[in-house]
Amino acid sequence: MASSQESSSQNHPPAPAQPLEYQQQNDPQQAAAYPYIDPSVMNSQQQQQQQQQQQQQHPPPPPGAYPPQPYGYPLMFYPSFTPPYAQSTPPKAKRAQVRNACTNCQKACKRCDEVRPCTRCTKYGIPNECVDSERKKRKAGIKRGPYKRKAPDDGGVSSADGARTLTPQATHTPAPPQTPVYPPPHPYYPPPPGQHPSHQMIPIYGLAPNGTPLAMDGQPIQFGTTYPYPFAYMAPGPPGHSAPMHHGPESTPMHGVHPDSRRSGDAGDNDVKRPGDATNGDDDDEEAADDQAAGHNASSDQSHSSPINGNSHPTSHPHHPHQSQEHMNNSQPPYYPYSHPGQHMYEYAQHQHQHHPSSGYPYPPPGVPAAQPPPIHMQLQPVPAPPSSPPSSSQQQPPSAATKSAKKAKTAKGKGKTHDGDMSMEGQGEAAGTGDSAKRSGKSGKAKKMGAADEGGEPTQADVDADAAAAVAKGAGGGGVDAVDGSEVAQDREDDEDELMD
DNA sequence: CCTTTCGGAGGTTAAACTGA
């Protein structure tokens, strides 16, 4: 089964009507859009863990329990959820995510895949530069408060100290007393030990022409009212396909938290204190510390802190403030200037120093048809050097390189976007990052297009040409990105750290 | 129009806890 998809599917209810991107997974030709992760690609540990998780959450249905699915993918619903097809905007399927993006993709903040060289690098003709990004080891020794334990009976979660938290169901379902109660379609699989009945899943055997989910008996499953057995339990997809075996809030790693409420403090229980809150040090403090490290003052950060996150957003995602702060643990020297109190210091750093490598990449390289990428497991062979592309000696410049220099110049100028404070910081960062940009300079500063289209995008000829040019420019230098790229991140980090030290 | 920026949603998984 698709690794990331598998495990991640626990977090989010895939939509009955699969968004195009995700549907494409069924289409070998478009598999790369949302890569199907070949099990063979994932390491045994992954598989093991996934299996483990699956089994923890729900016992697999007996073989042949379900008739063949008209759709290879699961359909499930949260309680009281208006069926997606009844909504104007179908919910998004869960996003597939690789375990570890390659450095190029990471820098570009673009989708990578499990194979190496990754599809993207391959497409850009820089397979040899495709190396796994380094993953930071998780901090150990961080104390947490007592864990909440699930209360099997009431659908609630009780904390060790007696505090109670609502489960997703409780949170998202008003649970009107007079709401009709439907018996679970038969067959269904009993919830795992200790799991609340409301977590049971309904097998959906298909969809009526109008999109109504059908139970095994062919009868439409009622939605739109509180449904006691709201979760669809999708039968496994056809052989060779990765149909998640289970879904639903309970199966998410965030246990008992609706996917939409994962951000702590959401789900209406803002008062519930995370265990970490008690022991982990104050978020604000951390942020402040971070700010300091970043040469900021807290207030400015605050001001630019996302309107959604911190300040005005009515339905702010409380988790985000937290998420952002998690990067600011003062116990750990920041790698980057966190001019953004927000999360994604990684990406942010990238933005600061690299200006989206992606934009520097020709996509696909000249001469390479922009057609559908092959399925991942077939993407191992590097794209032959594009005919029109001069750099025969070296590969094309990675997306990053081309744009970086040009951009850096810009940014350094103080080109401000919306957040002045940030920008100023960014400016500093840029300045500091000069070394890097210098390294990258010498390449054409021409910015290329890729942006939105990105993975699936079709680069214009101009882009391609530009990239080619860039590649040439760079190619002369030899070295290639791999030298630069591989160490780029580390280098950047070092730079940043140095800055911070000051 | 195109590229870049970056806010932030969402996924993964290892460390902390917990109960047996």
Place this chain on the structure above:
DNA sequence: CAGTTTAACCTCCGAAAGGC
């Protein structure tokens, strides 16, 4: 010590800003 819970760490989508 295995199972559970939590959050640290990470990916990358997609809208908005800015430049040409």
